[in-house]
Amino acid sequence: MIKLNNVQRSFGEKNVLKGVNLNINKGETFLLIGRSGAGKTVLLKTILGLLRPDSGTISIDSQEITQLSKSRLEKIRLKFGLVFQNSALFDFLTVWENVSFFLKQHTDMSRKDMRKKVSQTLALVGLADIEDMYPYELSGGMRKRVAIARAIIYNPKIVIYDEPTTGIDPIAVDKIVSLIKDLHKRLSVTSLVVTHDLETGLKIADRVAFLLGGKIIFEGKKEDVKNTKDKRLLQFIQGVSGGPIKEMEV
C-alpha cells in the first residue's frame, strides 16, 4: 500500500533521510521507531507529500507520488488521516469545528449530523463536553486526543499517528491503544504509528521498523523484535546509553 524506495531528504547541509526503504502492507498496523531527531516526522511528511524528497520514489496504492502536481497530490491525501506530533489544531476554531473540519470541507452533511458524529468520535478518544472550547483551553493530552478525533472522523484508509501517546495519562493511553486496534479490526485501516514508547507500540503493531542514521536498519514482525540479535535494536529496546549506538547518534 505504501512503498518507499531509497528516499533521501536533506535540509541544507544536514542529511536527515539517507535512503529509506520501507514497505507497508494494506490493513496492517506498522510501527516506526527511532531516536528523537532520527527523522521520523520528516519521513511521515514526505510520505504525505508535505515535504518533497530529494531523490527516491514513494508510491501509495501503486501510484508514484513524488512527481505529482499539487492538485493530484491533494486527491491522494484524502486517503490519509494524520495526527500531528504537536496536534496542530486550528486555534481559531472550536473543538467541534476542528473535528468536523474535513466533513464541512468535503461533504454536505447537515450541521446536526455533524455534531452527532463529532461527539461520537470524541467519545472514542475518551473526551466529552468540550465541543465548544477552543484548543488553548485544553491540556496538551486533550489536544492530542482531539487531533486523533479530527484525523479519524472521516474514516480515512490510512491513518498516520505521530507520537499518539506521548504526554497522555496511562488510562487515556489504554483508550487510544484500543481505539487504534478497534479501527484496525472494524474498518481494516492501515495504520502507521510513530513513537519511542516501545511498550505501547508493540501492543498494537503487526510489524516494526527501526530508523537509525537516516536508514531503516531493522524491519520485521513484532515477534522478531523480541528475539532480535541486532545489538543496536537491543540497545534501543533495553534503553541503555552504553552500546553500539553512541549518545549523539540518531
Place this chain on the structure above:
Amino acid sequence: MFFLKQIEDFFCYVGNIISFIKEIFYWLFTKKRDLKSLGREIIFVGIDSFFLVSLIALFIGMIIAFQTAYQLQQFKSEIHLASLVALSLVRELGPVIAALIVAARSGASITAGIGSMKISEQVDALEVFGVEPIDYLVVPKFIALVVCLPVLVIYADLLGIFGGYLVGSLKFSMPFGLYMRMTIESLGVIDIANGLVKSLFFGSIIAFVCCFEGFRPFSSIDVSKVVTRSIVRSFILIIVFDCILTAFFYFI
C-alpha cells in the same frame, strides 16, 4: 558579488510573488465562497482601521486647508480653497493615507496570523485535510481588502473634506452650501476614478505582500521579522505605485 546575490534574490522574490498572485486568482475564480465568513472578514478589516482612518483623515483635511489657504492668501484667491482641498484629497491623499493605515493595521495582523499558523503546522494540517491554504486563508483576505479599501478611501475623502470645511468656515466664514458646491464642481469623474483605481491597487498590494510574507517564517523569531518586513514592503510598494498611477492619470 554581494550585489549580484542581492539582485538575484530580488528577482527570485518577484518571481515567487508573481506565481503566488497567479494562484490567488486561480482560486478566486474556481471555488464558491462562504459568504458569511467572507462578510466577517470584510467587517473585520473595515472596523480594524475605521477609527484611525477617521482621525487622520479629518486632521489631514484641516492641515491641507490651512496650508492651501496660506498659499492662496498671497493671490487673494481663498475662494478656491474648497476645490484645492477636494482635489488633493480625492486624487492623492485619501487613497495613500487609507492604504498606509490599512497596511499597518490589517496587513500586519494578516502576516502575523498566517505566520503563526505556519510555524505551528496548521498550514500543513490544512493541506492534509485537502484544503488549499491559499484558497482558505488568502483569497478571503484579498477580497476583504479589495472591497474595504475603496470604501475606506471614500470615507476618508469625505471626512477630509469636512475637515477642510471646518477651516474654511471658521477662518473665512464660508457657508456650508457654498463650500460643498465648490467641492462638487471641482471634482470630475476622472478624479474620482483615479482615487478608486488607486485604492484597488493598494488593497491588492497589501493582500499580496502581507499574505506572501506570512507563509515564509520557520520559527517564532521569523514571525516578528516577516511582520516588520511585510509592512515596510507594503509601504514602499504603495508609494511606488502611487507615483506610477499618478503619472499615468496625469498623462491621460
